[in-house]
Amino acid sequence: MNHEKAVWRRKLARGANPGSSVGILMGLSVLGAGLAGCSDTINDRDIVSIPLTEVRRLSEKHGNDALLLDSRIPSAYDRGHIPGAVNVPRSGIEAEKEKLPSQLSSPKYVIVYGENPGDGYAAGITKRLLRAGQKGARLFRGGISEWTSAGLKLDGTGGAPSQP
Numbered sequence: 001m002n003h004e005k006a007v008w009r010r011k012l013a014r015g016a017n018p019g020s021s022v023g024i025l026m027g028l029s030v031l032g033a034g035l036a037g038c039s040d041t042i043n044d045r046d047i048v049s050i051p052l053t054e055v056r057r058l059s060e061k062h063g064n065d066a067l068l069l070d071s072r073i074p075s076a077y078d079r080g081h082i083p084g085a086v087n088v089p090r091s092g093i094e095a096e097k098e099k100l101p102s103q104l105s106s107p108k109y110v111i112v113y114g115e116n117p118g119d120g121y122a123a124g125i126t127k128r129l130l131r132a133g134q135k136g137a138r139l140f141r142g143g144i145s146e147w148t149s150a151g152l153k154l155d156g157t158g159g160a161p162s163q164p
Contacts, residue, residue, distance in 0.1 A: 042127045047139050050111065052150060055140045058109050059084060065108040071122040072114055072144070080154035082113065082147055105134060113140040113147075 050058070058066040059082075068085035070077045077087035086103065104110055110129055114122030122139060129137035140146075148154065 042130045044123065044127075046130055047123060047126050048137075049141050050138045052140070052142055052146055054138075055082075055111055055113075058111060058138075062109060067103065067107040067110050069104070069110055069112045069125065070114075071112055071119065071125045076115070078157055080144070080148075080156035082144070083153065083155045085113075085155075104129065105132070107136065109136040109138055110134055111138045111140055113143045116143045116145040117141045119143055 055068075059068060068082050070081045070085045070087045072081075072087070074087055077085075081087065088104065112122050112126045112129070113119075122141070122143065126137050126139045144154070
């Protein structure tokens with residue numbers, strides 16, 4: 001932001017008219033840069049994605065400080081899920097801190113996963129957690145498909161992972 005202000009001031013010093021399109025654009029860019037940090041909206045750029053190796057490291061090293069959250073429907077979770085994962089219904093996660101279930105607000109890390117890298121529900125739940133103040137929310141984009149492709153075991157009643 002300071003750089004943009006300096007450029008704007010130099011243009012004004014050289015005689016740029018603040019009412020001209022250049023002056024207006026410069027003023028808007030300075031204003032936009034100043035307001036960029038004021039928004040509480042969470043988007044895809046705010047999501048921290050982690051690879052399989054990091055999922056395993058966090059869940060093994062941090063134990064109770066790392067919670068695995070399966071974002072799939074309960075029947076898919078019952079067929080097979082990453083060991084230690086919990087299944088919270090999508091409707092059970094509000095984007096407000098005071099409405100966040102305690103099991104999701106207390107761990108240092110909440111690692112969300114879905115079926116595969118294209119699972120939009122997992123990203124959506126991760127954003128809800130971030131919006132609710134769970135700064136340790138992480139997304140394992142590979143999901144169950146990457147976990148099983150790596151030959152890692154699942155807990156549950158068995159069967160192949162559900163298809164998207």
